[in-house]
Amino acid sequence: MYSLCLDCGATNVRAMVVNEQGVIVGKAAQPNATLPGEENPEFHIWDANRIFKQLSECAVKALEGLDVKQVVAATVTTFGVDGALVDDAGNLLYPVISWKCPRTAEVMKNIGKYIPQEELNRISGVGAFAFNT
Incomplete structure (x- = not known):
């Protein structure tokens, strides 16, 4: 029997197959990179x-x-x-913003205007880090 392990990282997308003993019996990888945001070429999206x-x-x-x-x-x-907001049908509501994108720093700096940081932590587990999208 096998387990299929898929990983999407910032530099590579990978798949590995391991057997019951944990031995890798198949693997593949492709490079991954962000794209510039449409509204600003300094922004990073997936x-x-x-x-x-x-x-x-x-x-x-x-x-x-x-x-x-x-x-x-x-x-x-x-x-x-990084996360993606989707509607009930699974359609993206907004591009997937990368942790590399500078736009998130200002949001996190002012997050307390919208929700107390403690409440955000309790609901989502999101810490007060500028790279949280």
Whole structure:
């Protein structure tokens, strides 16, 4: 039996397949990078559709030659501080802002105007860091 591990990092998108003993039996990676924001070229956003496509391509490559019916678990890890707002149908409401984007610093500096930091921490686990998106 296998576990499929997908990882979206700031520099690479990866897939690994491990067997029951924890031995890597398949892997693949592609480079990842932010794009400039439409409203300001200094802003950094992630192309979610591209990332999903890359994760899929990496998974297919990592599983080459293996019996995919033996995959019993899948995990996905992504950026710890980036998130995406979606509607009920799963459509993005706003571009996925990268932790590298300078626009978040001003928001976090003034977050107390909108919600007390303690309340934000309690609800979301988000700390008072400028790179939280």
